[in-house]
Amino acid sequence: MNYCSNCKVTILDERNSCPLCHKMLEEMEPKRADEITTRYGNRASYPNIRTRERRIRFFMSLMLFCFLLGEVAAVIINYIFTPAMYWSAIVGIALLYTYLFVVYWIRHDAGAAFKVGLQIFFTMGLLLLIDYVTGNHGWAIEWAIPGLILLGDGMVFFFMMLNRQNWYSYLALLLLMAVCSVVIILLYMTHHIQNLILPVICVAVSGVYLAATILFGDRQFKRELKRRFHV
Amino acid sequence: MNKDINTAWDKLDNTALLFPVIASENMTNVYRIFAVMTEEVDRVLLQEALNRVLPHFSVFRMCLRAGLFWYYFEENKKTTPQVRQEYAYPGAYINKSQNHNYMFRVTYYGRRINLEVFHVLTDGFGGIVFLKELVYQYLRLKYPEALAGEKDRISPDVYFDKEDSYLKNYKKPVGERKKYKSSHAVTLQGEKLMGGAVGVIQGSMRIDLLKAACKKYGVTINQYLVGAYAYAIYKGYLHSRGSDIPISCCVPVNLRPYYDSHTMKNFFAMVTAEFQPEERMEKYSFAEVLQITTQSLKEQITKENLDDIITYNVSNEQNFILRLVPLAIKNIAIKQVYEASRHNSTTTITNIGNVELREPYRPFVENFACLLSMSAGQNMKGSVCSYNGILTINFSSILSDTSVQKCFFQTLTEDGVEVVLQTNEVYEDA
Numbered sequence: 078m079n080y081c082s083n084c085k086v087t088i089l090d091e092r093n094s095c096p097l098c099h100k101m102l103e104e105m106e107p108k109r110a111d112e113i114t115t116r117y118g119n120r121a122s123y124p125n126i127r128t129r130e131r132r133i134r135f136f137m138s139l140m141l142f143c144f145l146l147g148e149v150a151a152v153i154i155n156y157i158f159t160p161a162m163y164w165s166a167i168v169g170i171a172l173l174y175t176y177l178f179v180v181y182w183i184r185h186d187a188g189a190a191f192k193v194g195l196q197i198f199f200t201m202g203l204l205l206l207i208d209y210v211t212g213n214h215g216w217a218i219e220w221a222i223p224g225l226i227l228l229g230d231g232m233v234f235f236f237m238m239l240n241r242q243n244w245y246s247y248l249a250l251l252l253l254m255a256v257c258s259v260v261i262i263l264l265y266m267t268h269h270i271q272n273l274i275l276p277v278i279c280v281a282v283s284g285v286y287l288a289a290t291i292l293f294g295d296r297q298f299k300r301e302l303k304r305r306f307h308v
Numbered sequence: 309m310n311k312d313i314n315t316a317w318d319k320l321d322n323t324a325l326l327f328p329v330i331a332s333e334n335m336t337n338v339y340r341i342f343a344v345m346t347e348e349v350d351r352v353l354l355q356e357a358l359n360r361v362l363p364h365f366s367v368f369r370m371c372l373r374a375g376l377f378w379y380y381f382e383e384n385k386k387t388t389p390q391v392r393q394e395y396a397y398p399g400a401y402i403n404k405s406q407n408h409n410y411m412f413r414v415t416y417y418g419r420r421i422n423l424e425v426f427h428v429l430t431d432g433f434g435g436i437v438f439l440k441e442l443v444y445q446y447l448r449l450k451y452p453e454a455l456a457g458e459k460d461r462i463s464p465d466v467y468f469d470k471e472d473s474y475l476k477n478y479k480k481p482v483g484e485r486k487k488y489k490s491s492h493a494v495t496l497q498g499e500k501l502m503g504g505a506v507g508v509i510q511g512s513m514r515i516d517l518l519k520a521a522c523k524k525y526g527v528t529i530n531q532y533l534v535g536a537y538a539y540a541i542y543k544g545y546l547h548s549r550g551s552d553i554p555i556s557c558c559v560p561v562n563l564r565p566y567y568d569s570h571t572m573k574n575f576f577a578m579v580t581a582e583f584q585p586e587e588r589m590e591k592y593s594f595a596e597v598l599q600i601t602t603q604s605l606k607e608q609i610t611k612e613n614l615d616d617i618i619t620y621n622v623s624n625e626q627n628f629i630l631r632l633v634p635l636a637i638k639n640i641a642i643k644q645v646y647e648a649s650r651h652n653s654t655t656t657i658t659n660i661g662n663v664e665l666r667e668p669y670r671p672f673v674e675n676f677a678c679l680l681s682m683s684a685g686q687n688m689k690g691s692v693c694s695y696n697g698i699l700t701i702n703f704s705s706i707l708s709d710t711s712v713q714k715c716f717f718q719t720l721t722e723d724g725v726e727v728v729l730q731t732n733e734v735y736e737d738a
Contacts, residue, residue: 125733
């Protein structure tokens, strides 16, 4: 136990200088130290937090470094072996997307349903971008995005089964999938899509799933709407 | 509370409406209340104590969800959050989607049990009630022989009232509404601690010596501590120079005694102790600053003014047109208003009062104290708690400079108050 003769305070920490005025501390007499301990108790220590914070930051930096290195390697290989096609741009977009995806899941505070919903939304954007970069053949809107909607339906089912007590908390995600399915069908009807099979499957799966949820969920479904829409 | 067959839900109280909108990693709105035991904490027993106590406190058994117009609480049916060894700086962000979706966490380190609460749930009053019951239960498990006469039940003096006391005590404004205009205040700035650290300097002092010092000036302990803090900012940060803008210390006031409320939800109001040092030849003395801040507090802590504050805050929430605005737009607007007011206060100092434990438990608990997290524009805050004749004040700060804390404690020691310090060891040592 130490004493700062400048601030006239007793310091319980095991340190050499005063945390207030930075003057070197004087060692306290054992008898006086015992008196202080009896009256105020012993020091309650704190953990070393810095190490943990450093570890998280190191992991994020390492990941970014590896991705940058990977992209540089992709650009060099692309330039040397297949200069006619810029596939390294797709690698770059995918790496950037993965990095943002990891940062988002680690740092962002939201429920799994919201994160999955937003993730599906951004993945749709990414697929459209890759399709555009590779010649705008329309495979993203025709096949990949309807597939993603079906995947979303599957995830809602998985979440509802996993968290049966709170199944209704995934209703918003299910509604989002239903809206996306309707949009896909509208795109077919306005001749932006030639293939009918996947849009029909999307609407059928999302529609049946939503109808079943309303029918079997009954009061829970209504209560969830009441909570969500209370003014 | 709206009780469904399966899921209970509840609206947020008037103050709580703000917290989910503005909370972030840098402005967590999480406070810590902790108890220091006489022996090392046993994690397994603490977890068991939490498992037994939590089911009684429905205010804490909630998760936060977003509706179309408002956030709301929903009963959390998940298992009790895991008790962990302390792993973050005090008042670290509570992630809504982690910790089993609970809005509080219980950690321990050495002899200390920490309860960290997101302010959306309750204020310091509710926090201390919960922590006391957790400590009681933990001690009953840890020392079954010594506490053989104590039953495993919640103390009879605990109220489980969950009313929104703001709404209950709201009086419709008559005539023109009182407006609260606030101007810019001194902001504590400077080099920050490395790696996003939060520094803690804890000072403990005898209440009898502190009372003797207060008697000299004819003020209460609260008024004395607020005055000493404002003086420390004047001396340690402004270097005893004049300023065009005031030093503004926010002081939360527990409204329960004024309105005969026992709610476990938030029920407090903010008043500000202001001191604007003028340019003059002679420096302000501590007695002068204390007199100014005490007067400032006295003028504001009156039933009439507290009524006005409640009316002002609740009338916005009661506006039907504002209620119909979607949450996403409300969030943007609230954030903008909050950001605009970030320079209107210098700091906050709170006093959660004197914690009293029942006699059989006292020998096992050494101390109680609390800590506040940082908020926009406030890089340092003070929090006060008393237990067993000792008052503990914790300064949490993200600034590496400790001049304000130095001036604060030096003011006290000059008044004959014995001070014993400890830190969380983030400050540089020789």
